[in-house]
Amino acid sequence: MAKVWVLGAGQLGAMLQQAAYPLAVEVTALPPEQEALPEIAPQDWVTVEREQWPDTPMTRHLAEQPGFLNRDVLYRIADRLYQKQMLDELGIATAPWCNVDEQAHAESIHQQLGEDVLLKRRQGGYDGKGQFWLYQDQGDEIPGDWLGAAIAEKKIPFTEELSLIGARDSQGNTVFYPLTLNLHRNGILMASVAPLGRVAALQSQAEAMLGKILDAANYVGVMAMECFRVGDTLMVNELAPRVHNSGHWTQAGACVSQFEMHLRAVAQLPIKAPEVRGQSVMINVIGIERNTQWMTVPATQCYWYGKDVRPGRKVGHININHPEKSAVKAALADLRPLLPENYGEVIDWVLEHLPKA
Structure with a gap:
């Protein structure tokens, strides 16, 4: 059984563990503050759920492992100055x-x-x-x-915010999910919609941009590229060299989720173009207590992270997926009275951008 160690033990690490079981991959998430250092075999792999981490005995121990993929590029991409310099060097549009x-x-x-x-x-x-x-x-x-x-x-007067989740294996093969439309409030992702036919014409442009970045970094695994859409042009806002919040919809809406795709690439298993299943919406649960009635709504999958609830903190998400868009809209209607009042504008935004047919 392949063994993958994950630096970071938050919700992304937990979802990587969930995705590992069907692959016969063993995943262990490690808090950077943990004092007991694990014994890591030469054939094991090390990946991350975060691109920034404190200097601790654990992080130094992991950084010494030969199987720590993307170690050098993670350190650089975590610095926004390097991100911008890299994008300029590659000729990729950014603010x-x-x-x-x-x-x-x-x-x-x-x-x-x-x-x-x-x-x-x-x-x-x-x-x-x-x-x-x-x-x-x-x-x-x-x-x-x-x-x-x-x-x-x-400041960029953008039309809307889109993201692209892509993956690259150690042989240089790349695969991509459809572009995702995102809603942010106060810098926090509130909702995502995918796929969206009206932005499909931008897919090849986005894939060329992210593919160039993945190849230049010799990156292995999943990376997210957040973009501003300005007319028919995409401009990179930020890169996240890891699984990403705007890709959570893939858990319900694709034959291979972003979490499974990342583990496939890291553990040297085949990656494949993800088949998309129906219409997906992801709603982030921000700073509110869990309501188990969410779990009664048809077409939904509810994820609760088990974290202390604090204002502005991501504590869960709700995926909605169905082949029929009418069923997605019905689920949103059922969720509306079960969420705080401020989620009304989030649901209205989703309904506005869902394909009409």
Whole structure:
């Protein structure tokens, strides 16, 4: 039985463990803070559920293993400065940007990038954290602790946010899922819809972009590419070298989920183009207690992460999948009264973007 060790023991690690059983792959998730260091065999593989981790005895131990895939590229992609430099070197469209070095001033950044500029921490930051807006008309200044620790991006008036989940094996074969339409609120993913026929014309463009990135990094496993759509052009927002929240719909909506696909690639098993099954919607459960009545709604799969509930924290998700779009819409109607009032606008957004037929 192949053995895969996962750096990180959150919900992504748990879902990798769930996907491993049919493959006869043993997956063990390791918290970075764990003091007891496992004995890792030379033929074992090491992967991650996160691209950033603290410096601990556990993380140093894993980094020394010969089977730690993508070790060097993970370290670089975790730095947004490197991400941007890599995209520029590959000729892949991304928002105009500049480095925020120790001598940076808001005035010069506005001259270069425009009136509204988003600062992003080079490392860390997710779900809306690690970001700071500079507005020229408000006279905002760069906080001192951001100097030398951030990049600045021009505000992009995008049409919508799309993501592409792709996978590459050690032989260089690549496969991709359909483009996914995403809704964010305060930087947190709230819902995803896939597949979506009206964005299918952008699929080849997206695959060419992500395929080029995967090959350039000699990457093995699943990677997510988050994009802004500007007319008929895609611009990369950020890369996630791991399984990704916007790919959770694949658990119900594809013959091979993103979690199984990642393990196939990592454990040297065949990867294949994922057959999509019907219409899928994913609703993130953010900062609210579990309602077991969600489990009664037809066409749904409910995932609860078992984490303490805190405002703004991802504590679960609900996948909806059915061959008939009318059944997906019926499930959304059944879920509406079972979710907090603020989810009404999320469900309205999904209904607006679901294919009509």
